[in-house]
Amino acid sequence: MDALAGLLDGPRARGAFLLRMVMEPPWSVRIEDQAPLSLMCVTEGQTWISSDAGDEVLLRPGDVAIARGPGGYTTGGDLRTEPLALIGPGGTCHTLRGEPLETSMALGVRSWGNDPDGSSVMLVGTYQMKGEVSARLLDALPPLVHLTADEWNCPLMPVLDDEISRDEPGQSVVLDRILDLMLIAVLRAWFSRPDAKAPAWYVAMGDPVVGRALRLLQDDPAHPWTVASLAAKCGVSRAQLARRFHELVGEPPMGYLTTWRLDLAADLLRESDATIEAVARKVGYSGSFALSAAFKRVRGVSPMAHRANSVLP
Template sequence: MDALADLLDGPRARGAFLMRSIMDPPWAVRIEDRAPLTLVSMVRGDAWLVPDDGAPVPLRTGDIAVVRGPDPYTIADDPATPPGAVIHPGELSTTPEGEELCAVLDLGVRTWGERTDGSAVMISGTYQMHGEITQRLLRALPPQLVLDGQSWDSPLPALLASEIVKDEPGQEVVLDRLLDLLLIGVLRAWFSRPEAKAPPWYLAQSDPVVGRALRLIHDDPAQQWTVAELAAKAGVSRAALARRFTALVGEPPMAYLTNWRLALAADALREPDVTIGAVARQVGYGSAFALSAAFKRVRGISPQEHRIGGTRTPSDG
């Protein structure tokens, strides 16, 4: 497993909120659901993504937008159009005055709007992601990114558009997997662009030496890796791996391994029935004491303090 696959394993869609919206101008929808990540596919017509803090971003037919929450934003036919609907947490839609709209604008299976033949059609998929691993991915993304449909050829948007209106057995699982595939495709295409300023850990994956070491760490973080062992499997000397890894990733191999193990541990500790000792063994520490010492040294709090809510998130590359 590579670093991107590991990070995407956290935000995997499970019963994700998917909705097809159909609108006619003038229209504007205010998004206040505080979702950590939302994907918007513009199926037909044009729109504008209007953040509260930043310049409006055009969305053309075929474009895909990924919006990092939880800050609110608006999607509209024109940046000047005032919102006629507000989306709240819990999939609740209201007028700006608070009147519920869910039943009023219901157009059928996972479809919401004014009429079925409206000029603008967009599909939105909302991820509810929490935890240390997914935060590493979110910190690598801008508040809003838009992938131009003209420069990215994929059958996935059309397939999602055709599947979202079906009401068949197992359909939620089908839609979850399609949303995952679309997100992965968009992020890979985005990170490959110079303007994306991809994080060092992503760029380093293409290096034949450092990429191999990263995959080894992510495949088996509990293995008792040393720089010498990683270097041998990567086919270079210990000094060469340490120098090259630090230059490309921004931290030494053992520091990266420690931070990754502690991120995994921080998420595992959120499960109330898992003991600290079990988490320690899962991420490569021989005992609860060893994990606690590393956790306290790097994060400033104990695993138990983290578990009861005293989390302090460290910065990472």
Template sequence: MRVYAAAMDPLTGLLEGPRARGALMIRACFDPPWCVRVEDRAPLTVMLMVRGEAWISPDTGERLRLTAGDLAIARGPAPYTCGDDPATEPRAVILPGGECTYPDGRPLNGSMDLGVRTWGDRPDGSAVLLIGTYLWPGEVGGRLLDALPPLLSLPSDVWRCPLTPYLTDEIVRDEPGQPVVLDRLLDLLVIAALRTWFARPEAAAPAWYRALGDPVVGRALRLLHDDPAHPWTVASLAAKAGVSRAALARRFGELVGEPPMTYLTGLRLALAADRLRDTDDTLDAIARRVGYGSAFALSGAFKRVYGVSPQEHRGRAA
């Protein structure tokens, strides 16, 4: 019996990860010279340039220039600065939880607040960015974070997002349920952006993504994601893919970088981690759903890979 009603390719499974809960969403408005240092250790931050331009400068790695319509995604926890020019000194520092201070550590105490989710110099500043930040690692799947570079961008000539006008309007509204609306918009924005980015030839996509185009390994990957709870073996997977066991093992290892069963174990544990975070299912029910014979078996494998027990993982996510 199949556990999942519909087939799920690996990219779909990966992009199911972003699920914001009370994400930090702001409209940042500045006039030059301006610069903010970000040390919030957030797992993922999205920056959409609405007007003007900005430079994102990580402590290590290449700088990135944004112009109107461009989008950037920063993967934490490494710090970076965002400003009108790489040489501009920071005026503020963003710390974990959205706390803001001057560079010398004094609290800003709301001195740059401009209204509902609006922050900076003046509401009609020459540079305007929409910023969405996932505050906790549990809101973004580890497999997704591992697949991303520290900093990526989508320039406006390849990125046309229909969500931009809607997000621009919604981010400054103050109505019942607005945080939930913004959380879902942020998730959609990230999913749309990453789907576009992964499809670009210059994207440093993970090995499994590139392997999807292979007629043999791509078939095997889709089978694993379609039914991860099935008692797969290399032999049964090879039979479905139409090749010998040795041929599948060799080609899978060459293209994905790990054996088929190792990949399957990682997939099952990632699915279990998501269900521990997002549901109240018992450990035994989750074990059966992802392909483990018992809660004990899942617990042992989970702790070996994640370093904590499933119960500890669920508690941290809560």
């Protein structure tokens, strides 16, 4: 499992909120849905996006942006028009005065806007659940990621544009998978940029020694790893691995493994009904007591409390 696979290995898009937004200027929409991540791409016209963190980008046809939540952002034909709609959690939509807009601005299946022939068209895909395994990567993203059409050049945008307004059996699953693939394409292009400030562990994947160590830990977290056994697999001494791993990743190999195991456990607790004992053994702990002790020490809550508190935003 590599870094990008780890992003979506846990709760991949499931019933993601997808929308084709068709607008005619002047227009502006305020987004406060608290979603962990939204992907937006423009197919016609142009759209401004302004995040609460102060970032502003202009999207033209073929451009894509990722807004990292839970902070809000505003999108519109310009940055001066007062928002005509406020999007809240779960895709709820109303005016700034609280008047509902879901029906009045509906333009068909997964289509919404102020004019069916509007000159600005944007496709929006929103993940509604934050997965613990992806937290390392999501935390490394700025509030707003922007790639021009030349920088990512993904053939999936026309596919999403074609599929988003269809209403066929299994359509939501098809759209979820397209959204996943588009997100991976965007992140791959983003982290290849020299100015992207990718997280240390992501960059370390390219190191012949530390990269192999990271993949071994990620691929088989249940193995009883020690620094010595990991070093042997990587063909270096224990001291060499420990020093280089800390230099590139910023923490010791066993510290990284602990965090990885607990991230996996958190996902399993949220996404399955497996017992704590079964989860513990799957991620490399001897039993429920050992997992509970580590989970509470690192995360501040017990596995049972984490499961009980895991709800959609």
